[in-house]
Structures are given as C-alpha cells and as structure tokens.
Amino acid sequence: MSQIPRGPEHLVCPLHKAKMSKVCHTCxxxxxxxxxNPNTGQEVDKWDCxxxxxxxxxxxxxxxxxxxxxxxxxxxxxxxxxxxxxxSIPQIEGH
Numbered sequence: 186m187s188q189i190p191r192g193p194e195h196l197v198c199p200l201h202k203a204k205m206s207k208v209c210h211t212c213x214x215x216x217x218x219x220x221x222n223p224n225t226g227q228e229v230d231k232w233d234c235x236x237x238x239x240x241x242x243x244x245x246x247x248x249x250x251x252x253x254x255x256x257x258x259x260x261x262x263x264x265x266x267x268x269x270x271x272x273s274i275p276q277i278e279g280h
Contacts, residue, residue, distance in 0.1 A: 189215065190232050198234075209234065223248050 192198070192205025192215070201208040209215045214235045222229050223245040 192232075192234075205234075220245075 189210045191207075192209030194204065194206045196205045197203065198205050198208050198212070200214075201212070209232075212234075215232060216235045216238070217230075217232050218238050218241075219230045221227065222241060224241070
C-alpha cells in the first residue's frame with residue numbers, strides 16, 4: 186500500500202485547528218477520490234478531506250438517481266404498453 190500523502194501546507198483543518206499538512210494524513214476523513222468529476226467529466230485521482238468532496242459526491246448521486254428513475258419509468262411504460270395489447274388465445278379444434 187502506498188503512503189498516504191499529507192494535506193496542503195497553506196490550509197488549516199477546521200476540525201483539528203492545525204495545518205492540514207500536520208494532521209490530514211492521520212485523519213480518517215482523509216480519503217482518496219477516484220473517478221470522473223460529474224460537473225466537468227474530467228478524471229479525478231486525488232487525496233482530499235471527505236467533507237470537502239461531499240458536494241461532488243452529492244451531485245454524482247443525484248445524477249445516478251435521475252438515470253435510475255428514467256430507466257424505471259421506461260421499463261414501466263414498456264410493461265404498460267404490453268399489458269394493453271389483447272391476448273390472443275389459440276382455439277382448439279373440435280371444441
């Protein structure tokens with residue numbers, strides 16, 4: 186496993202009231218974020234405070250929820266369309 190990088194020297198952690206470079210690498214909220222930024226589409230691979238990345242994750246979650254809702258609605262519409270068709274039952278000869 187690679188070493189956890191330290192936070193930036195010029196910023197102060199609001200929780201620990203100390204420079205991020207001195208406390209972030211030991212904090213459980215210091216996480217690695219990988220994926221695509223939902224706002225820009227650019228690849229992301231960085232270490233940051235999970236509290237700072239929360240807005241990005243909330244935007245991504247909202248986009249995923251919209252996609253799932255659209256897929257569910259599409260499936261529902263297809264099921265309703267198929268249920269509206271008359272069902273043809275083949276006739277048995279001699280009855």
